[in-house]
Every structure is written in structure tokens, then in C-alpha cells.
Amino acid sequence: MVHRLGPMQKLPAKMRRFPENQTVDYCIVGVGSAGGVLVQRLARAGFRVVALEAGPFWDTEKDWVSDEKGSHELYWNDLRITGGTHPLALGANNSGKGVGGGSVHWAAFTPRFHPSDFRVYSEDAVGIDWPLSYWDLKPYYELLEREIPVAGPAWFPWGDPHGHPYGPHPLGGVGDVLVLGCTKLGLRSVAGGPVAILSASHGDRPHCIYRGFCLQGCKVGAKASTLITHVPNAITHGAEIRAHAMASRISLRQDGRVDGVVYLDSDGNEHFQRARAVIVSGYAIETPRLLLNSACAGHQHGLANSSGTLGKYLMAQAGNVVAGRFEELIRLYKAPPAHALSEEFYETDPRRDFARGFAVQTVGPLPVAFAKQMVAAMGAWGWGLRRVMMDYNHWATLGVLGEILPWEDNRVELANEKDQYGLPVAKVTFNLHDNDKKLIEFGKNKVMEVMRAAGAEEVVQESRYAHLVGAARMGDDPASSVVDKFGRTHDIANLIICDGSVMPTQGSANPGLTIQALAARAADYLISQGEGIFNGDKRDLTTPPIRRDLSPPSTWGHGVPRLR
Numbered sequence: 136m137v138h139r140l141g142p143m144q145k146l147p148a149k150m151r152r153f154p155e156n157q158t159v160d161y162c163i164v165g166v167g168s169a170g171g172v173l174v175q176r177l178a179r180a181g182f183r184v185v186a187l188e189a190g191p192f193w194d195t196e197k198d199w200v201s202d203e204k205g206s207h208e209l210y211w212n213d214l215r216i217t218g219g220t221h222p223l224a225l226g227a228n229n230s231g232k233g234v235g236g237g238s239v240h241w242a243a244f245t246p247r248f249h250p251s252d253f254r255v256y257s258e259d260a261v262g263i264d265w266p267l268s269y270w271d272l273k274p275y276y277e278l279l280e281r282e283i284p285v286a287g288p289a290w291f292p293w294g295d296p297h298g299h300p301y302g303p304h305p306l307g308g309v310g311d312v313l314v315l316g317c318t319k320l321g322l323r324s325v326a327g328g329p330v331a332i333l334s335a336s337h338g339d340r341p342h343c344i345y346r347g348f349c350l351q352g353c354k355v356g357a358k359a360s361t362l363i364t365h366v367p368n369a370i371t372h373g374a375e376i377r378a379h380a381m382a383s384r385i386s387l388r389q390d391g392r393v394d395g396v397v398y399l400d401s402d403g404n405e406h407f408q409r410a411r412a413v414i415v416s417g418y419a420i421e422t423p424r425l426l427l428n429s430a431c432a433g434h435q436h437g438l439a440n441s442s443g444t445l446g447k448y449l450m451a452q453a454g455n456v457v458a459g460r461f462e463e464l465i466r467l468y469k470a471p472p473a474h475a476l477s478e479e480f481y482e483t484d485p486r487r488d489f490a491r492g493f494a495v496q497t498v499g500p501l502p503v504a505f506a507k508q509m510v511a512a513m514g515a516w517g518w519g520l521r522r523v524m525m526d527y528n529h530w531a532t533l534g535v536l537g538e539i540l541p542w543e544d545n546r547v548e549l550a551n552e553k554d555q556y557g558l559p560v561a562k563v564t565f566n567l568h569d570n571d572k573k574l575i576e577f578g579k580n581k582v583m584e585v586m587r588a589a590g591a592e593e594v595v596q597e598s599r600y601a602h603l604v605g606a607a608r609m610g611d612d613p614a615s616s617v618v619d620k621f622g623r624t625h626d627i628a629n630l631i632i633c634d635g636s637v638m639p640t641q642g643s644a645n646p647g648l649t650i651q652a653l654a655a656r657a658a659d660y661l662i663s664q665g666e667g668i669f670n671g672d673k674r675d676l677t678t679p680p681i682r683r684d685l686s687p688p689s690t691w692g693h694g695v696p697r698l699r
């Protein structure tokens with residue numbers, strides 16, 4: 136008998152397959168954090184949906200291993216070109232490839248954005264305001280926190296203070312360090328979440344066993360990914376997830392509406408999926424790349440790019456890692472990397488010489504990642520690196536998560552180089568500006584202070600960046616944005632973008648929960664518009680009713696609910 140307990144293997148029926156020549160209602164490109172939520176909602180609402188995913192359809196039992204090296208296939212390792220004054224490290228440890236996308240390898244920290252994040256221009260005269268407010272998204276935060284679900288403290292004191300529906304996790308050694316260091320400095324911190332990891336079993340998912348392989352997919356199934364939270368329910372409701380299907384171009388009809396997606400299978404054969412509407416959910420790099428690669432007559436600079444902003448205003452968060460060595464054992468691999476944080480420095484403070492702020496969070500690199508960090512942070516090599524690694528269990532690591540502002544010169548363009556499919560790859564340019572540099576300098580020094588206050592004998596830091604968003608931003612003005620507040624492109628009525636690329640600014644909260652909340656909201660909008668998306672050109676921007684009844688049912692009513 137084969138031992139197969141993954142949620143995918145327990146599905147009662149086979150996945151529906153649409154014949155190649157059949158026109159579906161929605162073709163979604165990319166089944167990641169946003170695409171996974173969208174395909175589930177739209178299928179459950181009765182639409183015919185095909186989702187194309189460039190990577191594999193993971194069988195969690197067979198494909199995943201609790202091993203750093205063995206999990207590198209989870210990442211988008213295809214060629215990308217990087218440049219600018221502060222080039223971003225792309226490839227492994229950046230974005231996901233395969234059903235579930237980045238939600239497969241995320242650490243699952245799930246703080247909400249603050250109300251101020253949606254109004255940074257009004258409040259701080261930097262960046263740009265969102266075309267929606269925190270209060271528009273709040274019901275979706277609450278919905279997704281129950282749906283995926285989120286474990287965390289009973290009281291989260293920052294932004295819009297709130298509690299979490301499921302109880303927190305116990306503290307690991309790194310969490311102890313964060314809480315102790317913050318407390319000694321008089322800073323508030325929270326522990327045990329917010330994180331989309333089960334602190335008690337929930338439906339058909341077991342609770343966390345604290346082995347620390349969250350970034351390797353979590354073979355156990357305790358960590359949320361759309362692969363296990365949403366995709367099974369999408370399939371149950373008749374969606375087809377077509378894996379190893381790399382979208383190469385979105386096709387535009389003469390009447391100015393899209394009519395499907397050209398894609399390549401793993402043998403390089405070209406196919407065409409006809410659809411009445413197309414949603415692009417490919418991540419902040421691949422989404423603009425696909426739209427730029429879809430340039431055609433009348434859209435020479437890429438689809439949905441009449442504003443010229445497609446690819447621009449790409450953002451990454453500052454993600455400096457501060458490592459501290461302690462006399463006592465820390466064992467940073469034990470417990471999920473994401474389990475304690477402080478948002479004391481999140482908001483703009485007029486006493487500082489920069490706008491916006493940062494969060495302080497636990498991170499838990501396993502030995503290979505830790506060794507790389509020590510090479511960068513200390514220049515450790517040879518015997519020196521070996522010596523540091525022998526002390527691995529005595530080190531703790533804390534992260535800065537800092538808000539870098541949206542700048543026009545930080546962008547995704549097409550490079551001359553081509554990938555294995557023969558498609559021009561993305562060239563990603565990233566520069567730090569004055570405000571960003573000041574924020575990073577202050578943030579890393581503050582986190583080093585926290586580490587020392589907790590008793591670290593030696594403290595070093597590595598500069599790095601995390602979480603790319605932006606590059607197809609939303610806005611009310613078609614002259615300065617790509618999509619409207621529900622993700623519909625200003626230029627093409629039946630072309631929608633829904634993923635992290637639509638974010639106008641990024642706050643200093645990890646983006647995944649917000650991306651999924653935006654996707655659930657976009658789905659409600661598309662459902663409420665019905666045929667209007669497929670046929671009409673008139674924009675109706677009425678806020679849709681929230682469809683709580685569309686949550687995957689198996690995610691409700693289990694576990695240890697904390698607040699009603």
C-alpha cells in the first residue's frame with residue numbers, strides 16, 4: 136500500500152480536464168499566493184476556470200524532502216538578469232515555481248498592513264496612496280486569517296489592533312532572544328505568531344511539529360500554502376490546474392479584448408487556451424515580463440501599458456539579517472522561523488531623518504543558508520567558517536523588514552537574453568534612494584541593539600532584500616497606474632492582474648496575507664460583475680458584497696478558535 140496522506144491525494148474525484156479547443160470563462164496564469172485563492176473562488180462560484188502553472192504540480196508526499204538542498208526545486212531558478220546600484224539576488228530563495236508558488240516556500244508570517252500603509256503620500260508625503268483603504272481590506276484580512284488559518288497572539292497592538300483566531304505557538308530559542316532583547320529596551324513584542332501555521336490540528340491538517348523546515352515546503356502540511364488550503368477545493372469545484380504550462384503570450388483580438396493565452400508545455404510545444412477573460416498572477420517579475428512579451432500592434436510597449444508604468448515602481452523590502460552568538464544553546468532551527476516580532480518602529484517618527492519604518496522579526500536559517508550569511512556577514516571562510524558552523528546552535532538570527540519606497544527607476548524590463556523556452560527574460564534593476572539608505576542604516580543598528588540587549592556576545596549583520604512586489608501598480612488614474620482598485624487593467628476590460636505586482640506601496644509587513652486578501656476581494660468583484668467582465672466595457676467600481684460562503688469549507692470549524 137502506498138503511504139499518501141497529502142490533501143491532493145485525498146481528493147474524492149479526478150481533476151476535470153477541459154478539451155484544448157474549449158473556451159473557458161477565466162484563464163489564470165500562475166497558481167501562487169494570489170492565483171491559488173482566485174482559482175478556488177471563481178471555480179466555487181461556478182465559472183469554468185483553467186489555471187496555467189509554469190512549474191510542477193507538487194505531490195507533497197513524494198516530491199518534498201525535509202532537506203535544504205533537496206528543496207531548491209521549489210524556487211524559480213530560470214534565468215533572470217539583475218542590475219542597478221543594489222542588484223537583487225534572484226533565483227533560489229526569491230520566488231516560487233510550481234502549484235502554490237511562493238506560498239509553498241514562504242515562512243508564513245502573516246501580519247496585516249497598517250492603515251497608514253494605504254495612505255503614505257497623504258500622511259508622509261512619500262510614495263503614493265492606494266486607491267483603497269485599510270478598512271476596505273479589513274474584512275478580507277479577517278476572512279483569510281480564519282481560512283488559512285493564522286495562529287497568533289490574542290492581542291496585536293500595532294496598526295489596527297486586533298487578535299488572532301487561533302492560539303499562538305510556543306516560543307523557540309530565537310523568539311526568546313527577540314522578546315528578551317525588546318523587553319530590556321522597553322519595546323513591545325508579540326510571540327507565537329501571527330503565522331499561517333497550525334498550532335493545533337485543523338480539518339485534515341496536522342499541527343506543527345517544530346522541525347523548522349517551513350521554507351522547504353513543510354511536508355507535514357501544518358504550514359499553509361494555496362497548494363493545500365485552496366487548490367484541492369478548486370479542483371473539487373471543477374477547475375483545471377494545468378502544470379508545466381508556461382504562458383508565453385496573451386492574445387489580443389482586433390476589438391481590443393483578450394481571447395486567451397498561448398503557452399508552452401514541458402516539451403516546448405505551443406498550445407492556446409481560449410478564455411473569455413484572462414487573469415495574470417505570475418509574481419512581481421513574471422507578471423510584467425509576460426505583459427511586456429505580449430506586445431502587439433497597438434500595444435507596442437506591452438499589454439496594458441498605455442501609462443508607461445508597467446514594470447516600474449518595483450519594490451523589495453529591506454531584509455537585513457542580524458546574527459548574534461550566545462554562550463547558551465539557542466538551536467535556531469527548532470520552531471518555525473516565523474514566530475515573534477515587534478512593530479515598534481513601523482510608523483514614521485518625525486524624530487528620525489527618514490519616512491516610514493521597519494519591523495523586527497525572527498528568522499531561522501538552516502545550516503546551508505546560515506553558512507552563506509556568515510560568509511557575507513563576517514567574511515568567514517575555510518577554517519573560520521568551519522569554526523562558526525560548529526557553533527551553529529549558539530547563534531540567533533533576527534531580521535529587519537524595512538519599507539523601501541516605490542521608485543520609477545526600480546523596474547522590470549525585457550533583456551536580450553532568452554530562457555529555455557526561447558522567451559526574453561526579465562531584467563530587474565534596483566537602486567536604493569536616500570530615504571531607503573537611512574531607514575536601513577537605522578533599522579540594522581536598532582536590531583543589533585536588540586540582539587546585544589538579549590545578551591549576544593558577538594553581533595554581525597548581512598545586507599539583503601526580501602519580498603518583491605509592485606511593477607503593475609493599482610490606482611484610480613489610468614495615466615499613472617496599470618490596474619484599477621480591483622485589478623482590472625485600465626486598458627483592456629477583460630484582462631485582470633492579481634498578485635503582489637499590483638501593490639502601490641508595501642509597508643513593512645510581509646506581503647503574503649495582503650496578497651491573498653486582495654485576491655479574495657478581486658474574486659468577489661469579478662463574481663459580482665458576472666458577464667460584465669466578459670462583454671462590457673463600462674467600468675462599474677461598486678464594492679462587491681463579501682462572499683464568506685466561498686471559503687474552502689474544510690478550513691472552518693476546526694482547531695482551537697480563540698476569538699469569535
Ligand SMILES: Cc1cc2nc3c(=O)[nH]c(=O)nc-3n(C[C@H](O)[C@H](O)[C@H](O)COP(=O)(O)OP(=O)(O)OC[C@H]3O[C@@H](n4cnc5c(N)ncnc54)[C@H](O)[C@@H]3O)c2cc1C
Pocket residue numbers: 164165166167168169170187188189190228229230231232233234235236237238240241242243244245350380381382383416417418419421422425473602603633634635636645646647648650
Ligand atoms: C524565502 C521566502 C520566505 C518568504 N516568507 C514570507 C512570509 O513569511 N510571509 C509573507 O507574507 N511572505 C513571504 N514571502 C513572500 C511571498 O512568498 C510572496 O510575496 C508571495 O508568494 C507572492 O505571491 P504572488 O501571488 O505575487 O506570486 P507567487 O506566489 O510567486 O505565484 C506566482 C506563480 O505564477 C507562476 N508563473 C509565473 N509566470 C508564469 C507563466 N508565464 N506561466 C505560468 N505560470 C507562471 C509561478 O510559477 C508561480 O507559481 C517569502 C518569500 C520567500 C522567497
Ligand code: SF4
Pocket residue numbers: 332342343344345346347348349350352353354355356357358470471
Ligand atoms: S516547523 Fe512546523 S510548519 Fe515548519 S516545516 Fe516543521 S511542521 Fe511545518
